[in-house]
Amino acid sequence: MTDKMFMGASTKQGLDIANKSREIIRGLIGDDVKDLEPIERDIVERIVHSTADPEYAKLVKISPDFVDAAxxxxxxxxxxxxxxNMVKYGITRYxxxxxCYIKNEEVVKIAKENQITRAAAAMRYAASNDFExxxxxxxxxxxxxxxxxxxxxxxxxxKAIVGVPVGFVGAADSKEALHNSEIPNIIVEGPKGGTPIAVACVNSLIQHL
Amino acid sequence: MTDKMFMGASTKQGLDIANKSREIIRGLIGDDVKDLEPIERDIVERIVHSTADPEYAKLVKISPDFVDAAxxxxxxxxxxxxxxNMVKYGITRYxxxxxCYIKNEEVVKIAKENQITRAAAAMRYAASNDFExxxxxxxxxxxxxxxxxxxxxxxxxxKAIVGVPVGFVGAADSKEALHNSEIPNIIVEGPKGGTPIAVACVNSLIQHL
Incomplete structure (x- = not known):
């Protein structure tokens, strides 16, 4: 990652804002992330940048094999x-x-037939269509x-799951189960999470390619 | 808004989750929103739903003319x-x-020529292309x-601004300035904000059409 690309900034003004933001974030969460690997630290910094919520530095948990696998x-x-789709359109430069199959006709059908959410049906659809x-x-x-x-x-x-769903119902349980599994993963403990967290994680990894 | 549509749920399982979530949220933030109008309360509930962060009930400020104007x-x-674009793709059923013009070629040119962000340049582009x-x-x-x-x-x-940018640099100032302006607005005090907050607000309004 070059400094020029930090946080996706592409103009002088955008870059100045991103750099100043990074300084502030390091002041706020430096202690929480000091034992992380550099890429892991970038992920957490970017999550805090995209939420302005320093609590994420305490809530993000990354399995030791996640960064390498991802x-x-x-x-x-x-x-x-x-x-x-919101998550899909936040991911850039890949x-x-x-x-994202949530609006796929076949997925809507699978969801109705099995009385499951479209989000779950989309996973089944991907799995049976050679997803890797x-x-x-x-x-x-x-x-x-x-x-x-x-x-x-x-x-x-x-190969890995970025599992950061948000909400008071089911989200925390799903993330705990994932973090206790053998799948390389990153999660947020508790109900917090959401699109910006997922996007920040993936875009941070992409910048390190 | 029908209960069937709450939070965008479209399956039985999705609806059950959404309803349980709403109950929990009302327990958490009921006192903070008790003086709001029904649509305003729905907006705040949906913001808390999409962030799992009850603090938003204290931080969201809605100008008295916002809901009518929007x-x-x-x-x-x-x-x-x-x-x-992330915000654009989160808005549904409108x-x-x-x-969103941030990737428009003309916008990229305006940003470079004037040394401003592409986000600012996109506003100039819209204004000079009959935006309403x-x-x-x-x-x-x-x-x-x-x-x-x-x-x-x-x-x-x-006609109105949903002004909920996130970040430690400039975000809070921009929102305070907006809330003190004569433009009908909704803001989040302080650095917090982001895509899910913007999307929750707009989708909540759309559900009341």
């Missing part, structure tokens, strides 16, 4: 599969595919549970 | 202009146009400042 997948230009890559959930705990389940059954070729 | 604009199917509607900024304080400036000069036909 970077290998991204280097191979494997697919990034997001739970909702040379591989970024997919990273699952990114910023919103739907049901997507995380479904991806874990498909992985456990050997039906989904996923 | 609803009138949306009823007329005027344009929703967002600062970044029958008018949702536009609501400006929604979830990320760039420079977009808020520029839109306010264009409005003050009589050069931008905006």
């Amino acid at each position: 970077m290998a997948s991204l280097r191979n230009k494997e697919t990034i599969l997001t739970d909702i 040379e591989g595919e970024v997919e 890559g990273i699952v990114v959930s910023g919103n739907a705990p049901t997507a995380v549970f479904e991806a874990m389940d498909l992985y456990a059954k050997g039906e989904m070729n996923l | 609803m009138a604009s949306l009823r007329n199917k005027e344009t929703i202009l967002t600062d970044i 029958e008018g146009e949702v536009e 509607g609501i400006v929604v900024s979830g990320n760039a304080p420079t977009a808020v400042f520029e839109a306010m400036d264009l409005y003050a000069k009589g050069e931008m036909n905006l």
Whole structure:
């Protein structure tokens, strides 16, 4: 990552703002991230940058194999599969595919037939359509549970999960389950999470390619 | 708004989660929102739903004319202009146009020539291309400042600003300036804000159309 690219800034004014922001963030969360690897630290800094919420420095948990597994997948230009379109459109500068199937007709059908969320149905759809890559959930705990389940059954070729769904119902449980699994993962403890957290994590990794 | 549509849920499982979430949120922030009008309360509940951060109930400030001005604009199917694409793709079920010009070639040129951010340049571009509607900024304080400036000069036909940019540099100032202006507005006090807050606000209004 060059300083020029930090936080996606592409103009002089944008870059000045990004650099000043980084200084402030380091002042706020330096102690929390001092034991992290450089890429892990960048991820956490970018999450705090995109939420202005320093509490994330305490809540983000990264499995020891996450960065290596995710970077290998991204280097191979494997697919990034997001739970909702907002996350998809926040991910920038990736040379591989970024997919979201939540509005796919087949997915809507699978959801109705099985009485599951469209986010979960989209995982089933991807798994049965040769998906290989990273699952990114910023919103739907049901997507995380479904991806874990498909992985456990050997039906989904996923390399890592960015599991940061937000909400008071199911989100914390899904993230705890993911963090206790053998899948390389990054999570946010508790109900907090969401699109900006998912996007910050992925874009941070992409900048290190 | 029907209960069926709450929070965008469209399946039985999604609806159950949304309803349980709403109960929990009302327990957490009921006191903070008890003096708000029903639509204002829905906006704040949806913001807390999409961030799992009850602090937003204390930080969101809505000008008394915001809901009426924004609803009138949306009823007329005027344009929703967002600062970044992530916000654009989070807005759903709107029958008018949702536009974002940050990647427009002309905008990139304006930004370079004037040494301003692309987010600010996009406001100038919209203003000089017959924009009429609501400006929604979830990320760039420079977009808020520029839109306010264009409005003050009589050069931008905006009806309301959803001004919830996030960040430690400039964001709080831009929001305070906006809230002290005569433009109908909703803001978040301090550095917090971001895409989910902007999207929650707009989607909540759309559900009340």
